[in-house]
Amino acid sequence: MINDKFPFPEHWDKNNKRTIKYFNKCSQYVDSQEELLSLFHIRLFYYIYCYVMIICIIISAILIVIYKDSYIIKRSGPKLLILFCIGCIICISNSYGIQIFYTKYPCFLVLYCTGISYPMILLSCISCFKKYINQYYTSANAYIEAIESDASIKKEKMQKKTFSYIRKYLIIKHPIRFTILYIILITIYSFSISPLSENYRIIGNVDEGFCTLSIEYFPQFTIAMSFLLFYVPYVLNTLRKIEDTFNIKRLIYITVISMSLCTIGYLTSSLIPRYNCTPEIIRIWPTDFFIILCCTVFHVLHVIKPLFELFYVKFSIRKIDKSIKGLEELLKDKTLFREYAEFCKSECCVENALFYKEYQSFKDAINKYSNKRNQDNNISANTLIADDQDITTIFSDNSVTICFNDISSNNSDSKIFNSNSTNSNQIKFSNHNSSTINSLKYNNKNNLSLILNMTQNIIEKFILPNSEYEINVDNKISKKMIATYKKYKKMESDNILYIEDFENSKIVHIFDEAFDEVLTNLYLNTYLKYIKRGLKDKN
Structure with a gap:
């Protein structure tokens, strides 16, 4: 039955139940x-905003594809x-079509577009947030383990407290697969x-126009309710x-x-x-505009902002001094490195600082090995000890573990090097006192094995x-490092790698090339910020 408060519009279909329901x-x-009728005269602002x-x-999206390998985008x-971008485009296009062709827009298209775009938007946002938080905990754990050799907080324990297995599997490990699966199910459902x-x-008879919830x-x-009632409280907590200090x-x-x-605005206004x-409201702010605004917030803060940072860095490269001697000096200073590592933790890039320490340990091992090649061509256990007595690296991976610990006369059992993987045999060195360490000698084959195992562990921890x-x-540098390692590992397995070959290999x-890139990343992404903060604090 049609409400007789005023005449029913002549160009509206009286046989359409949705039209009558909307009119009443x-x-x-x-x-x-x-x-x-003025309810359909949406303000020009809305159309311009959508465009x-x-x-x-x-x-x-195009820039993300072009610069997908950039540190800031990764x-x-x-x-x-x-x-996220695809979901937003579908959502905004659908909303625009509804407002322009409200009386003729296919209702199935509304149902299907919202069904696939909402999960694409919300699940990608959730996954990004989880990725940020996961990076923080990874950086924090790595930093704690790198700074304190007796760290009691273990990565597995912290992750267990923070993330459930199901959330970790669906949101962190396979968010794309999960979203695609959800879209397939929604498609079947629709x-x-x-x-x-x-x-x-x-x-x-295709159902068109006056589509309602x-x-x-x-x-x-x-x-939408799951995001609001479950995820939001969880992430805020x-x-x-x-x-x-987490930026x-x-x-x-x-x-x-x-x-x-x-999301609250969308759900409330829809119901x-x-x-x-109300013409004064709906003409300026349609219900769908809340979802578009949701897209805008994330897009500005987590897409446009990183892209601006990316281009700022690229532009700054042309103006700044290419010398990074100051950074190199800072990294060599034990006290300054500790402070800088704390800053790197807050910037979620402590992996670069850790790689620097492992690279230095690797080079120190080779240098000490080369310096002692004339002394029975042996390398002492001290080769594998990092120079820095406070900054040690402790990895918790079950498949590959590498440790560099301080050795003192008070320690009765220090683990110097431990590597365990499917491609290499486990090698352990232990000492019972300082005199035993000083007298410990290895033949040339063991020396080569030690260096190659150090190489393998660094690749498996930082490069793969x-x-x-x-x-x-x-990517070319990564492939080159992996190919070089495999070449010399095969030579070692075939017993054709000799001491003369190794020293000039x-x-x-x-x-070295990876180290140069890491040093550049530290310089451009954190070192300049670190200096700026230091100057600000000084003033």
Whole structure:
């Protein structure tokens, strides 16, 4: 039955149940037919905003693909950002189509587009946040283990307290797969209910215009409510436990709170009839605009901002002094390094500082080995001891472990080198007193094995994709290092690697190019900030 408060618009279809339902609902809140029709006259601002957002997102996605190997972009995860951009484009395009063609827009398209775009947006955002937090804990644990050799906080324990297995598997390890699986299920769901529903048919009489929310939108509301009721409290509680020195903490706070407010606004406005039937509100701020605003917040803070940082760094390279002697001197100073490592922890790039220490330990081992080649061509156990007595590196991986610990006369049993993997035999050296260490000698074959095992452990910890402390180096350099290692490992296995070959071999300089890139990354991404902060504190 049609409300007779004022005439039913002539160009509206009286046989469309959704049209009649919309007319009866909104006629309660407007006084005339003209006022009712004005609900569809959306302000120009909305259209311009949609165009600008789509253009910006497309440009951002292209730049992410181009600079996907950049340290700044990899920190967030280029695949997750691309997934977010695709979801936003679908969501905004769908919203724009609804507002322009409200009386003729296919209702199935509304159902399907919201069904696939919402999980793409929210799950990619959640995965990025988890990636940031995971980077913090990884950096914090690595830093603690690097600074304190007797660290009692273990990575497995901290992760166990922080992340459940299910969340870790779905959100951290395989967020793309999980999202694709969800989209497939939504696709099956949408096409399954289409012939059964009176509002979303695409075969025969296609349902068009005046599309309203119904029970079929249960998946969309479920994911929005899950984000609001479960994830937001969880991430806020997690951030509360993180140190304020964590740079991205404030950024995540702003993003999560803003997105939660937008989600609340969307759910509330969708369920309040008066909101959608008030011209003064709906013409400026349609219901879908809350989701678009949600996209805007994340896009500005976690896509555009990193891209600006990326180009700022690239522009600054042309102006700054290429010399990084100051950074090298800082890294050599034990006290300064400890302070700088703390700063790197807050910047989520402690893996670069750790690689620097391992590289120096590797070079020290080779130098000491070369210096003593005329003394029976033996290398003492001290070769494998890092010069820095406070900064030690302790890895917790079960498959590959490498330790450099201080050796003192008070220690009765110090573990000098430990490597355990499928490609190498476990080698252990232990000492019972300082005199035993000083008298310990190895033949040339053992020396080569030690250096090669150090090489293997560094590659497995820092170079291989998805390694525990993966550093950002050019793919060609990574492949070159791996190929060089395999070559000399095979030579060793075939017993054709001799002492003369080794001292003049490429294995001695295998990490030099990677070291240069790591040093440059530290210089551009953290060292300059570190100096700036120091000058600010000084003033």
